[in-house]
Amino acid sequence: MTPPPVAGLLLAAGGGRRLGGRAxxxxxxxxxxxVERAAEALLDAGCGPVHVVVGAAGQAVRxxxxxxxTVxxxxxxxxxxGSSLRAGLASLDGTGAAAALVALVDQPWVGAEAMARVRAAHRSPATLAQAVYGGERRGHPVLLxxxxxxxxxxxxxxDQGARAYLREHAGEITLVECGDVAAPDDIDEPGDLIDLPQ
Incomplete structure (x- = not known):
């Protein structure tokens, strides 16, 4: 019997306010x-369907x-x-997804290997799992x-996303070490772009 699918949910709507308005x-x-890299990584990690939530520069991203x-x-x-997470979860209604692996578009050093590890923690619709880096720093991807x-x-x-909910359910979360294959650093400010090969 084929197991129920784990959907990929990529939050890619941010307008990059601290980056001078660059999506x-x-x-x-x-x-x-x-967006191309992260969406493809979710597919490569075994997620399906993959839904991408867009906002700023929506047409160009699409x-x-x-x-x-699915956009x-x-x-x-x-x-x-928070609004992107709500929209993304609502879009999964009717897909039969037993879980969603949530990734952020602004973390280019989180790829398919880390996503696949967290996805593999899925056991049932009650599963909660989260990537952890260096045994301490919790981050994305998150399996809901x-x-x-x-x-x-x-x-x-x-801007809280699932943070408050995960804090309330901390004892139920399976932590998955990903520090050896990924880094959770995000791109927020112009200085963050310096180390990013174009």
């Missing part, structure tokens, strides 16, 4: 846009994505990551079993 999804790393992905528009993207979708959506506000 993070359209930044490039090694010749490809962040144009970069192949037909393999979800978040008209409230300026209110923060479908039983948690409604609770996460209710708690997701502003």
């Amino acid at each position: 993070k999804a359209l930044l490039t790393y090694r010749g490809r846009t962040f 144009a970069r994505l192949a037909d393999a992905y 979800v528009a978040n008209p409230e993207w300026e209110t923060g990551m 079993g479908a039983a948690h979708f409604a609770g996460v959506a209710r708690a997701a506000r502003g």
